[in-house]
Amino acid sequence: MARIDENGRDDAMLDEFFEAGRADAPVPSSDLLARIMADAEGEAVAREHVKPVSRSRRGLFAALAAVIGGWPALAGMATAAAAGVWIGAAQPEALTVLTGGVLSTSASDFELEEIYPGYSAYVTYQEAMSQ
Amino acid sequence: MAFDQARDVSDEALLVAYGNGDREAARLLTARLAPRVLGFAARMLGGDRAEAEDVTQEAMLRLWRVAPEWRQGEAKVTTWLFRVASNLCTDRLRKRRSVDIDSVAEPEDDAPGAVAGLIEADRARALEGALAQLPDRQREAVVLRHLEGLTNPEIAEAMEISVEAVESLTARGKRTLAGILSGRREELGYGSD
Structure with a gap:
């Protein structure tokens, strides 16, 4: 019982000290507050400058590449495009492979009349006029 | 705002x-x-x-x-x-x-200025001197609990320890503080009983 009384008395005493301590809390100087706010401003400004730079570094092309799967996908597309150009530009010598011989590849197999039926009449007319 | x-x-x-x-x-x-x-x-x-x-x-x-x-x-x-x-x-x-x-x-609890008056600032200074004599972790727990007003779970999170450990630290800290400060009750205006 005596011990409980003692503890209670100690607590009451300490509470008074704590109250005094809370009332006597240090007040930040205006210099400290200014330094803290300068840091806050500096960090905010640094963030504002970093954001646009990081966006512009990743340009439209990089963004597009990211959408379709990155550089490996772009490499595949480039290969396909090059193959397309080659197929278009290459000599069609092997066309018979595709047509199975239905179309002849020799120019002598065609007469001009087959694609220009009035040509011989035109030639005859020209010859008659020139005489 | x-x-x-x-x-x-x-x-x-x-x-x-x-x-x-x-x-x-x-x-x-x-x-x-x-x-x-x-x-x-x-x-x-x-x-x-x-x-x-x-x-x-x-x-x-x-x-x-x-x-x-x-x-x-x-x-x-x-x-x-x-x-x-x-x-x-x-x-x-x-x-x-x-x-x-x-x-x-050095703790200032023996400084003449702290003994001279019975004003609240002297008590605050005496408390500061007594706190300085506590082990760091006890001092931290007592300051957070009784001067900054944090709850025990908040202190546990701040100190990265369990709530039970916080309770133990504050109890030991307060006991030590009471031992240091009780000898100075009279001179700080609390009477002798």
Whole structure:
């Protein structure tokens, strides 16, 4: 019982000290507050400058590449495009492979009349006029 | 943001606002938190005002840096800030001891000024002197609980220990403080019984 009384008395005493301590809390100087706010401003400004730079570094092309799967996908597309150009530009010598011989590849197999039926009449007319 | 409205805004909301570029939110947070961190640091560092100010500035700088990633509801700003300040104080105390143990400010509880009057400032100074004699972790728990008003779970989070450990530290700390201060009751105006 005596011990409980003692503890209670100690607590009451300490509470008074704590109250005094809370009332006597240090007040930040205006210099400290200014330094803290300068840091806050500096960090905010640094963030504002970093954001646009990081966006512009990743340009439209990089963004597009990211959408379709990155550089490996772009490499595949480039290969396909090059193959397309080659197929278009290459000599069609092997066309018979595709047509199975239905179309002849020799120019002598065609007469001009087959694609220009009035040509011989035109030639005859020209010859008659020139005489 | 008007000051009256800002009083109802939580620290967490203000920090998120600052993270989105709101400078006024930073000013309000500084006004709210800097005095608390400074008070805590000054007590942890035995009343060294210059060092306490450096700790306060550094802790607040870390708060500004973490602001863009802060998510409301994940942690309490005050708890986070006290944990940072506590670590900074611990580092400084460790360095101080390793460099020169004599450079540690002596508790001022025997200073004539503290004995002379019965005013509240003398009691505060006596408390500061007594706190300086506590082991670091006990001092930290007592300061956070009884001077900064944190709850035991908040202190447990700030100190990264269990609630039971907090209770033990504060109980031992208070017992030691009572032992130191009870001998000075009369001279500090509490009577002799």
